[in-house]
Amino acid sequence: MTDTIAGVLLVFGSALILLAGIGVVRFRSIYARMHSAAKAPTLGILAIAIGVSLSVRSVEALVTALLVVVLQLVTGPVGTHLLGRSVYRQLEHDFDAGDELAADEARDVDH
Amino acid sequence: MITMAFALLALAGICFMIRLFIGPTVADRVIALDGLLMVITCGILVEVASDDSVAGLDTVLVVALVAFVGTGVLARYVERRGA
Secondary structure: OHHHHHHHHHHHHHHHHHHHHHHHHHHHOOOHHHHHHHHHEEEEEEEOOOOOHHHHHHHHHHHHHHHHHHHHHHHHHHHHHHHHHHHHHHOOOOOOOHHHHHHHHHOOOOO | HHHHHHHHHHHHHHHHHHHHHHOOOOOHOOOOOOHEEEEEEHHHHHHHHHHOHHHHHHHHHHHHHHHHHHHHHHHHHHHHOOO
């Protein structure tokens, strides 16, 4: 029973990583690609780590899997934010809904 | 189950590699590299689950850390040298 749950979680997590990959290939704007590459794999790694803990069932595996998940939860948004800021400053933009960040910065709103 | 997870991860790796090759900007390639390291992380985790040996777990931690540091450094590069 536990092995079945672990297997389902492993497949679910891998499917989420694949979804991120498809998004990275298919989306048109770099921000959409970044969003796809940042969000889906976090849940994917969470599911895979739970699956690994259920399947190995040792303290060492549990602690390391937990560490990997925490690391991913902390570093993922930070890295994506760093990259997004760099891209915003370097590329020419054509946003559908207008450039709200530039408007805010022109009005000197604190972010 | 394990084979299916590996197959899905392989397809994800192919997707990220396509983006790595076609670009078009440096930032796109940074995203693709980050995704590839994510695929490697998950691949090692699934491998650990498949043969119940905890030897790969330290590697997972190192790969996850290298992915973050690499993304940060490359983001600085994009900011200074242009996308």
